[in-house]
Amino acid sequence: MKSSAIALAAALSAAATALPALAAPPSNFGAYAPKALYSQQVATSFYLPMRDGTKIAISLHRPAVNGKPVDTRLPVIWHHTLDIEKTGVRETGAAQSLTDLTRAGYVVAIVARRGNGASFGVRRGYEDFTEGFDAYEITEWLAAQPWSDGKIGMYGCSNTGEAVMHAMIARPPHLKAAFAGCFAWERYDGHTRGGIISQYGTGPTRTLEDDLKATPVQGDEDRTLLRQAAEEHQKSTNLLELMKSMPYRDSWSPLVMAKFWGEVSIGAYLSQLKASNVPLYIQGGWYDDFRTEGLIAQANLPDQARIVIGPWRHCLNNGFDLRAEQLRFFDHYLKGEATGIETDAPIHYFTIGAPKGQEWRSTDRWPRPDARNALFLDAGALKPKPATKTAATSVTVDYAPACPPDPVQPNWGPFAQPCHPAKASFVYSGPVLKADTEMTGSPLADLWISSTAPEQPVFAYLEDVAPDGSVTVVSEGRQRASLRKVVTAPWDTIGTPWRRAWTEDHHPLKAGEPVRVSFDMLAVSYVFKAGHRVRIAVSGAEPRERARVETSPPPTLTLHTGGDTPSSVILPVRSAP
Structure with missing residues (x-):
């Protein structure tokens, strides 16, 4: 040869x-098209109190018929993000938001992390233990609702992709599938790669005026509660200053009173991730600085993780129907449907510059x-x-x-x-x-x-x-x-x-x-x-x-x-x- x-x-x-020998991806890779079950949805937003009394803002989207939510128990997919309007709209080829998964028979919840959006509380630092505990509580609350069948999935990309991983680490019993994109497997390696502070991951640092632009929950049209939440946010840790205070992997930061790199690094909890046994689909891109981190994550979770890497920038998917892959994944693990994903090779990747029609390949190991x-x-x-x-x-x-x-x-x-x-x-x-x-x-x-x-x-x-x-x-x-x-x-x-x-x-x-x-x-x-x-x-x-x-x-x-x-x-x- x-x-x-x-x-x-x-x-x-x-x-x-x-x-290893290359193989073409299966015919339904990126082309899964289940029948739309619902054409309407009903949205409500409200506060859910956490164990410490902190009120977390949630936007809940349920499939509807004739303007009323269906009374069928359905699986739930949720997004632990920064604002209850942040629903995955960075995705290209899927201009509809994550909430449109209601068409396929899912309840969708958009949750603003504490210290962000309309949620109360203080952001100590992205994906710390506090946020992981919140994710456990929220997952189990969603599973217990009368409109939920108890099977919960999560979606996130970038900082919300890391939020998905930290939910897996917390191991809520009802988390059954996770789709996470463009995250750092090890926070020090991902965000201060080579010991050098990178060009990303040092925000958000928002003014009170910035936070007041967030979406309020229903019933707070005068933004009284939003203002109270925004004022609490001003006590949040400045993430760039936090990184600067921790030049080494074992640095102790007085800003958070901890050796924070270890607390927030996904790789440090490898045994918990394996014990969760949650199926994981990782999204990457050849123009994204976290692509190696995604491959490392898949290599360390070979029995439960798969990855797709296309010719994309951070959390984008130009020319590829990522929504189809999300549904192919969630429909199998949350609904038990045979979508072909269960027999796929775990790694799908696009080779830039390959002959037309041969760009997508699959393999068992990187x-x-x-x-x-x-x-x-x-x-x-x-x-x-x-x-x-x-x-x-x-x-x-x-x-x-x-x-x-x-x-x-x-x-x-x-x-x-x-x-x-x-x-x-x-x-x-x-x-x-x-x-x-x-x-x-x-x-x-x-x-x-x-x-x-x-x-x-x-x-x-x-x-x-x-x-x-x-x-x-x-x-x-x-x-x-x-x-x-x-x-x-x-x-x-x-x-x-x-x-x-x-x-x-x-x-x-x-x-x-x-x-x-x-x-x-x-x-x-x-x-x-x-x-x-x-x-x-x-x-x-x-x-x-x-x-x-x-x-x-x-x-x-x-x-x-x-x-x-x-x-x-x-x-x-x-x-x-």
């Missing part, structure tokens, strides 16, 4: 990684990095063997890295995509490809660097350079060099290096002394076309950084190659189908 890596191997002697695919950085090129002599190249770190406007996020908001660091970066190119070359897996960077500063972030980019010189950033990784110590993780990291990043693991750099910094770039499934080049870029700053610590003058970053400092990358080149 001819390998798609041959063109690259001709110059670099790169081996192709053997993977490929692991293979050291046989190592390429070494040498004099601006990617080579199959390291140079025998050491070499060093230095640049001054650019604290004002510029990117062209992102067409989707022109203001460089939280979900904007990375761009090539044109200034103050190191660039290493492969030869012109003679054939299409697929990479599916997690690229790894294994770099030797030194800096004149004791704290030095390192960013690596996998790039596709077209014949006209245009550059597409396929993936990127980041690592704080002072937290470079790699250890064995307490869970499956799908072959990627993991750092404990405790306070005692902090080792500042000594000026001019090379250190080894190994980290993964985000998972990919991408075809580099014939005539293009594969390129690796390395930089000391990135436009999407939050809370960057700058020195004056900016430090000098040095990349070492060859000899005793053989900087390299492992690229997940795979065999052709």
